[in-house]
Amino acid sequence: MAKIKPHNFLNTVHDVFTDAMQEGILHLYAEGNSFSGRTIRVKNRELFHFGTTGYLGLEQDIRLKNAAITAIERYGTQFPLSKSYISNPLYSELEDQINKMYGTHTIITKNSTLGHIGVIPSVVDDDDVIILDHQVHWSVQNAAKILKTRSVPIEMIRHNHLDMLESKLKKYIHSKKHIWYMADGIYSMYGDFAPVTNLMELGRKYPQLRFYFDDVHGMSWIGKNGTGYVLDQLGELPHNVLLFGTLSKTFGASGALLTCSDFELYNKIKTFGGPLTFSAQLEPASVAAAIASAKIHLTPEIYDLQNDLMERVQLFNSLIKNTELPLVDVNRSPVFFIGTGMPKTGYNFVNRLMKEGFYVNLGIFPAVPVKNTGVRITISRHNQKKEIKALVDAMDYHFPKALQETQTSHKRVFHAFNLVPSIKEEDEMVKDLHLVAETSIKKITKSQWNKVMGGQSVYNWEGLDFLENTFQNNPDKEHNWKFLYVLIKDTYGEIILATFITLSLWKDDMLANARVSLSIEEQRKTNPYYLTSEVISTGSLFTEGNHLYYNNKHPKAISAINTLIKFMQDQQLDDSSKTIVLRDFQKQTPLHAYLQGQGFVRIAMPATCHIELNNIPTLDDYLAKLSSRNRRHYRKDIKPFLNQVTVKIVSKFSASQLNQVQNLFSNVHKNNLGLNTFSFPGKLFELMNAHPLWEFITVSPKDKTDTIVGVMFCYKNSNTVYVPSFVGLDYENLDKYGTYRVLLLMTINRSIALQVPKIDLGMTASFEKKKLGARIVEKYAYMQTEDNFTLEMLGIMEGQR
Known part of the structure; x- marks a missing residue:
């Protein structure tokens, strides 16, 4: 599905966190x-x-507390110098104790986030590649992204999918010096483990493979000397593994550590590691507390503490087994x-x-x-x-x-969570609601449908009948859509909610940066369905507008929305689709908080453009109502071309003309990577040509009237709206004849002649449409995904050179 662009991502996080704060869940204060x-x-x-x-x-252990208090009394609250110049007097002892714990070289860092920012750019060379587990901690991903500026490729695999990892290894094994795989030892949310043993087998098979483990959640509660889960699996640290641990969390103090058995690499990092050089060092109290904790870790007491914790973990596991609670991962971690x-x-x-x-x-x-x-x-x-x-x-x-x-x-x-419930349960339909779901518009009464959904885009009853004929029984799967028509009524038969739904194949990069789509399209030359997903969506990729009729004043309104969502989720399960999309909404929709609470993320769609004609009698009258700037645009950038071209309204093309306009549409589709979708089936143009509600506005040079250089494909929706659905252009002559601007003007002229009150100008090219008086409306979709993998992978691809 469409990528959440950086500003949209941050807005989404803000929305979600704000909602959680209002519910009294986040940003609390201990008292x-x-x-x-x-x-x-x-x-x-x-x-x-x-x-x-x-x-x-250990953070409450009296030995750590006393050590911290004594350090403050002796050395003050901080030691305000960079470690590159001089470390506070306690650092040497801490490094010695940590080295004894690991039996190899270690580097102390202010915290793990700054540690990753310091280490990753230092150890990864320009001729290396990084592969991220998509659940690796944000701090690792963020540090890796710094290397985009050096053109280091960054790839991502699904969580713990070693087959996918090996496929990436084969991709780079002959072109890269080192291949860095970055993962957590213990994952902070689900408490599950990295398959360390299997990863080491891959390391033996592919000598270029290097591992970077963030094991901060595996520290202290497991392993020899409390050195964590990863080292517990490894026994000793191989030369191809960099391991991050923490001096905070379970360790009880503050700071983080990196351990490395490659002395040259260790020396490179320690000599100059970005924030390791320029950031302030740990406070004396933190260093002293860490020394006290390290001494505990180096005695048999650490194993007593580990066993004490394991008794509690095992108890929790045994108790959960006797419930119906959906435990996402069963393991022996304390998470x-x-x-x-x-x-x-x-x-x-x-x-x-x-x-x-x-x-x-x-x-x-x-x-x-x-x-x-x-x-x-x-x-x-x-x-x-x-x-x-x-x-x-x-x-x-x-x-x-x-x-x-x-x-x-x-x-x-x-x-x-892809779990199998141990109890059987029927989803109950909300009382006093009746859901009708039909697989063809022919099963819905025309007058009933058009009353609630007609008059918009191409989805009145006749338009949907046309789309069904177009997007079914085609040889390519991307051209075959499943249609569902949903009406939710109360006990009196009043329609509370109506929509149509399509199940179709979408390109995951539909809204990604055009440069990202260009790169992905190169891979689609050999793998045409690379980064594509089945999506169940209100509306379709052919239509735009308000795809949801919703009587928000009805007492069962929210129940109707919830019934629709349940229905779509059931369809998603039946059809194995990855994503649910509800579109198109304005930004201030009253449903925002509700949909967010139901697990939907809001994403910005391309703005839509409309013109309200309001019974304007002629094109000259329309132009006279434009702003002075827009009238100047007409006089300077459109009017001079009108004498150079011939404009026709065509109801039916000849076979050769139909071939011409189909090629012109193909030109535009290939160039529009900013809204990257699959092409339409070839029979679309033949069906348009034979349909009474479709017509075509063409532009030809005055001296070559048989040559079409531009075409607008237009749908006449029940005399309520004129819909220029898409355009075809000859780019070689675009500037010579001002083709696109002429087509926009002639679309307005044709709508006035038909006495249609409104024009739906569709998405993209908003700037050009606005200069001819179009109203620009921001539109948003709400998306519910099976996981974040595709979103995060496209995010990684953004900014790569």
Whole structure:
């Protein structure tokens, strides 16, 4: 599906976070004069704390506290110098202790984010390539993107898909010096693991492969000397592995560390590593606390602490097995994720647990896809076993109530996470609502459909009958669409909601940067369906406008929307499509908060353009109403060409003319990578040519009237709207005859002659249309994806040279 462009991405994150803040879930403040780790005070309530990343509880260890206090008394609150010049007196001891833990070279960094920014650009050469697991932590992805400026290719694979990784390895094995695969050891949301053993086998098979692991969530609670999950799997650190750990989180102090067995590489990083050189060093208190923690890690006590935690983790796992809660990944890490699916369900569930006395984290976009929202529970040594049992009991009780209150079901949640529900459950239709879904417009009464959906674009009853004939029974799958016509009525037969839905193949880069699409189109020359997805959408790729009739004053209005979404999700499951899209909405739609809570992300579509003619009798009268600037544009950039061309209104082409205009359309389609879609089936033009509601405006040179240099393909919608659906152009003569501008003017002239009150000028070329008086309307779609992979991969491709 269409990529979320950077500003849209940030706007989406802002919308989601704002919604969660308003629900009392994010950006909270802990209260009280002290903190034990076992409980946390929020909103004047003492809650059992199941949201910490200090799994061993070392941040409350008296030895770490005393060391930090003593360091402040001796050295002050900070040591304000770059480490490149001189380190505070405690650094040497910390590095010595950490080296003993790992048995190899280590570098201390201010934190993992700055560490990645310092290390990745230092170790990756210009003739290398980076491959990211798409769930690798944001801080790693962000650091890798810095290398775009050096033209280092960055690829992405689906989470833990080693077949996909090997395919990328084969792609680069003969052209790149090193191939860097970057992943987490333990993933922070679901608590699942990197398949380290299998990855090492790939490393032996492909000697150019290098590994960069961020194992900050695997630290301390597992492994020899608490050195983490990755090193626990490896035994010792190979030369082709760089490993990041943390001195914060479970370690109990602050900072991060990089360990590396390649001394030359280690020296290169330590000598100059961007933020490692220019950023402030760790405060004396943090260094001293880290030393105290390292000393614990170097004694058998660390294994007692690990075992103590594992007892609690095993208890939680055993208790969850006896419930119907959707645990997304079953493993032995202290991180658990209970899926809620939609954000609104997550808000409800978290608030219920807080009222019961438990604090948990909400996992939300962009850390997870919007419809994969859920509750992240972390187990620590602070948690007493009776509190763990009480939490599971509370979740088991409140989860179905949260589903019910937010009008969702076990089935929808389990499907969102590709889980199989252990209970059977029927989705109940909302009482007093009746959904009609037909597979052909011929099964809908013409007058009934046109009353609620006619008068727009090409989707009155006659237009949809035309589209069905065009996009069915074609040889190529991208030209075969499934149509569904949905009417939702109340018990009196009043239509509350109406729409038509298509299931069709979309290019994932439809709205991506044209340069990105150009690169992808090169790959489609050998793999025509590369980066394409089945999408179930209101409306179609042939139409634009308000694809949803919705009586928002009806008392069952929201229930009708929810029924539509459930219906589309069921269709998505049946047809194995990846994405649901609701289009086209204006920015201030009252449904925004509701759709966002249902797991939809808002994305900007190309603006649409309309002209309201308001019974203007002639083209001269229309031009006279334009602004002085736009009249000047007409006189300077359009009028001089009118004497050089012949304009015709054609109701039916000859065979040779039809071939001409089809080629002209093909020219435009190939050049319009800013809205990158599949071409239309060849029979479209023949069916248009034979249809009474389609006509064509053509432009030809005055001295070559048989040569068409431009054509507008126009649909006459029930004398209510004139629709120039798309255009064909001869680009070699575009400037010579001002073809496109002439076609726009003649479209307005034809609409006036037909006494049609409105022109739907469609998407793209908004600037040219505005200069002829068109009103520009920003449009948005709401998208619900199976996962974030395609969005993130296209984001990686943006900016690559």
